[in-house]
Amino acid sequence: MNAAELHQDSIVIDGLIIAKWNRELFEDMKKGGLTAANCTVSIWEGFQNTVNNIVEMNQLITENSDLLRPVHSTRDILRAKEEGKTGIIYGFQNAHAYEDKIGYVEVFKKLGVGIVQMCYNTQNLVGTGCYERDGGLSDFGREIVAEMNRVGVMCDLSHVGSKTSEEVILESKKAVCYSHCLPSGLKDHPRNKSDEELKFIADHGGFIGVTMFAPFLKKGIESTIDDYAEAIEYVVNIAGIDQVGIGTDFTQGHDQAFFEMLTHDKGYARRLTRFGKIINPEGIRTVGEFGNLTETLLRRGFDEASVRKIMGENWVRVLGDVWGE
Template identity: 80%
Template sequence: MTSQELHQDAIVIDGLIIAKWNRELFEDMRRGGLTAANCTVSVWEGFQATVDNIVRSNALMAESSDLVRPVRTTADITRAKEEGKTGIIYGFQNAHAFEDQIGYVEIFKQLGVGVVQMCYNTQNLVGTGCYERDGGLSGFGHEIVAEMNRVGIMCDLSHVGEKTSTEVIEASQKPVCYSHCLPSGLKEHPRNKSDAELKFIADNGGFVGVTMFTPFLRAGIDATIDDYVEAIDYVMNLVGEDAIGIGTDFTQGHDQNFFEWLTHDKGYARRLTRFGKIINPEGIRTIGEFPNLTEALLRRGFSEPLVRKIMGENWVRVLKDVWGE
């Protein structure tokens, strides 16, 4: 089977896309053969603004129902594959939208939210992000984790501080994930995860999606798709071949204002970081180039069954564990 044939046949899941929502993006998802993706609908927004984002996203999906379909269950992922569409999983990069209301967790589950990151870079009511002194998971945070477990929303720890992450991993009765991260063993960065952190999440039944955001890759903005595969290989050697998948962090279509909003606390307060030039690795600059990743994994010497696991089968299994269906 050629790499193209394998890519067309495989379940291909991206654990994190925060691109600009429009039909052009959906067309590129189809070009890339994407079966499903966790698409961000909340970062700094509170409850009302997040609901508004979901309303707009629902309308956009309805207009492009020839290309995409909503995903509530893993059966929906299978259906998306059969229909030749891309399944859209709604995800948050911050639990801020829950505000101080535990009941909002179930409301958002009913609206289609399947993955929620506990904190985005800074402190919230749940715990601490990776750019602040880490106070750990709050009492309220423990209640939120328990409620997310109950209703079937996956806890994501990609931008979360180490202590808070550890306490979420220990508190959760369901698998949790780093939906999009890179190893600090290849490059030191506040967003990257140490070997010990990567092993700890995997040893506790968790999951790691590997990102290709070039500021966090060893070669930086000069990175190629093979540098990305190097990072995947590195992480897999720590967590094993069943606890690893893809989480690109595609920011396709966004302008500088969007990155300014992302990199300031709450979207407007103090500056947290500077990304510099935003460019994806050569060979996978756009979502439409996703087939090149299957080819690059095979070129690295990964077997066909292993490539299928990394590209999507592992994500499906762990999401079923969390969602229950």
């Protein structure tokens, strides 16, 4: 089976997309052979504005139902594959939308939210993000983790501080993930994870989605799809072939104002970081070029079974474990 055939036959899952939601993007998802994606519907928004975002996204899915289907279970992912559509998993990049109400975890789960990042860069009621002194998981945070375990929502630790991440990994009864991260062994950056952190989450049954966000890659905006594949190889060598997948962090279609919002605390307060220029690695600049990654992994020596696992099978398995369906 050649690379194009393998890509077409594989389940392809992106563990994090935060692109501009529109018809053009959805068509590109189809072109890229994307079976399902974790799509961000909340970052700094509280409960009400997050509900508003979900209402808007529900409308988009309805209007583009020839290309999309909502995902509430792994069965929905498999259905999306059969139908030639892209399954949309709702995800938060911050537990801020839960406010101080444990009951909101189940409310949002019923609306389709299957993956929630505990913190986004800074402190919230749950714990601490990766750009602040880390106070660890709060007692309220422990209750939130327990409730996420109970109703079947995956804990994501990508933008979370090291101590808070470690305590979530130990507290959770179900697998947790870094949905989109890179190894600091290839580039030292507050958002990248050390070899020890990568090994720790994998040793505790957790999962790692490898991102290609250029500011965190070794060669920055000069990076190519091979540099992305190198990072995947690096993580596989630490965590093992069954614990690794894709989490591109595609920001396709967004303007500079969007990145300004992302890089300031709460979207408007103090500056936390500067990304500089953002260009995705050559060879996978758009979602539509996803097939090039399958080809690159094969060319670099991964066998067919391993490529299928990395491109999506591993995500399906771990999501099934967490969601219970």
